Every structure is written in structure tokens, then in C-alpha cells.
Amino acid sequence: MRRFLAYLFAVVAGCALGLGSALAMAGLWPGANPLAFGDVEVDGWRSDFAIGSEAADPYTRARVARHGLLALAKTEAVYFTRTADDAGQPLRETCRYRLSGGAMPAGWWSVTLYDAQSMLPPNTDEALSIDASRAGAGRWEAVIAPERPLGAGHWISSRNAGAFDLTLRLYMPEAALLERPLHTLVPPQIERIGCDGEDAA
């Protein structure tokens, strides 16, 4: 009887261990940061160029299925995500940030704000992104804050976002970006302006 119970425990524990380790390693475990993966990082913006392709390893495939379903393969679009500001602090609704950048090595680009569930945060501000058509040519700047700041040209609303991240989409990427992303991409900077309870920096 004890021998039977030992084998039964081994089966149950083995299944639990296998399932838990698969979910954790694929970034699917509840509470795990699904964005702490990828094979490309440029100034804190992470991407996985295997997204959408059959070449993606099973961990990437499972993670993308959950957090980036229907994402395009890299020849059509690449996606970079960032969860922290330039000082390395997690992005959060209670702070205000200055997002700035310039031209991108792609036919079209956008930066969009998502909450921890990889969804657009539940607000009605209609200000959840900035894209190449609105930013115009050359240098651009946008403020990320829970309320529209006075005088800001471009605003991305973080209202009801909690801890959030930003996704940079680069559609029709230039070949050089795919071959040498570190040398080709100058991604947007994220400077923290201030947080609730702090003096503005």
C-alpha cells in the first residue's frame, strides 16, 4: 500500500511540477512578468523577433499566444515592449513621464500603453497611443499621465492602468533593423517627470 501511495504521489507531484514549470518558463504563471523574455533588447525595450513565426521556440510560442495573439512575423512588423522608465523604475499610473523620440527605421510606428493584463486600460480618454502620423517628422514628445496635462501637445492617458507597459510597433521594418537592431534603432526615451507625493523633477 505504501509503495502504491509513493508512486501515486510521484505522478501527482510530477504532473504539478511539469505544468508549473512550463507555465512559469513561458511567462504564463499568474503574476509572472511575461515581458521579461525576448532575444533583442535596445535601451530597455525588449523584443522577440521569433514572434509569429514557426521558428519560435515553444516557450515563446506559448507566451505570445497569451500576450500577443495575432502578432505579425518580423518581416511585416516587430514589437518592442518596455516596463520601466529611464531610471529603471517600473512604469505606474501614479507617475508622469515624458516620452520622446525621433524618426524610426520603419514605414510606420506607434507607441501604445497596456495594463498588466496586456489590455488597453479601462478609461474613456481616447488617448492611449502616439503614432508616426500624429508625431510628424523629426523629434517628437508626449506626456504620459493619468490626466491631460496643461499645454501638452501629445498626451497618453495612464488613467486606470495601474502598473503598465508600453509597446513600440514598427511596421514595415527596414532590413537593417532586423539584421542589426542595436545599431539601427534609437527607441523612445521615458523620463519620469514626477509622481504623486513627490516634487516634480
Added chain:
Amino acid sequence: MRRWLGPLAVLLVCAAGVHLAALQLAPGFIMSRAMAALADKRVVLHGFTAPLRVSPQTQNVVRSSPDLYYALCRYDLDDPGAQVTVRMEGWPDYQSLSFFDARTDNFATLRGTGQDVAVRLLPPGSTPEEGAIVSPTPKGVILIRRLAPDAARFAAATETGKGDRCGLEHKVAADPGQG
């Protein structure tokens, strides 16, 4: 000590087996749930559904962009004699027609900025044909993206989308002839 070797081996084999199985099955499981959710939200089989502009209130899938028009068509090619004919109406800005199988692979994308695109989708195992793409799995999703970052352009994209087509057809059987 030796009496624990058997249970330990069973534990490791079960862990490895479930680990691999979970990874293999997760994309298909997630995709099937997503397709069921799309069906619940009236994304029809074999037809592009006129989309609402993406917002926190209308989003259907994770990380969709509020700057893009997305039109979805679910397909089912379980019948090996069937094919899906797809047409993407011309749009002056960026647009693409992308195909995703039941394991979430983006197995084909056709860019169509400023032009119409027409293509046929064939069941798995079909002989490749000109003007056709073979789907790796019987079921999947076809997605049109159009760049439409404001309400006016989204309305224009919706008008253009009335010309999009995604329909199931049965291929005409070849005449067997006289031997």
C-alpha cells in the same frame, strides 16, 4: 534509498512529459478559446466582420492597437474539397492581409498598400497553386489591418471594408475523362 528510485523516476518522467505537453498544447488551447470568444462576439465564420474602432470598451484580443482597423474572418477547411476565397479592397495607406493557423503561427502575410489583393486559401496537404496559399491547419483566422489612427480614417476604412470578401467555396471536381 533504492526503494525511492522508482517513484523518483516516475516523478521526473511525469514532470518532463507534462512540461512538454503543456507547451505544445498551450498555443492551440489559447487560440481555440480566442476563436470561441470571437465567435461569441459575432466574428462570423467565412466572412469579414465590420469592426468597431479598438478601444478599452471594444477590444477583443490582447494588445490590439487603437491606431489600426482590424477585420477578422474565421475559417474552417475541414472539408478537403473546399477553399476560402479572400479579397482585400484597396486602401491608400498601409494595409495587410495576414493568415494565422490554429497554433497561432502567422504563416502568410500579403501587404497591399494602395492596391486590391485577392488570394485563395487551400486545406492542409493541398498541392501548391498559383494565387493560393496552403493553410497548415484546417482552422484559423484571417486578419486585415489598415492604418486608421483617427475616427475619420477609421470611418473611411470601414467604408473600404465593405468590399472585402472571405467566403467558403467548394472546388469544382476535375473531369475524370475517359481514362
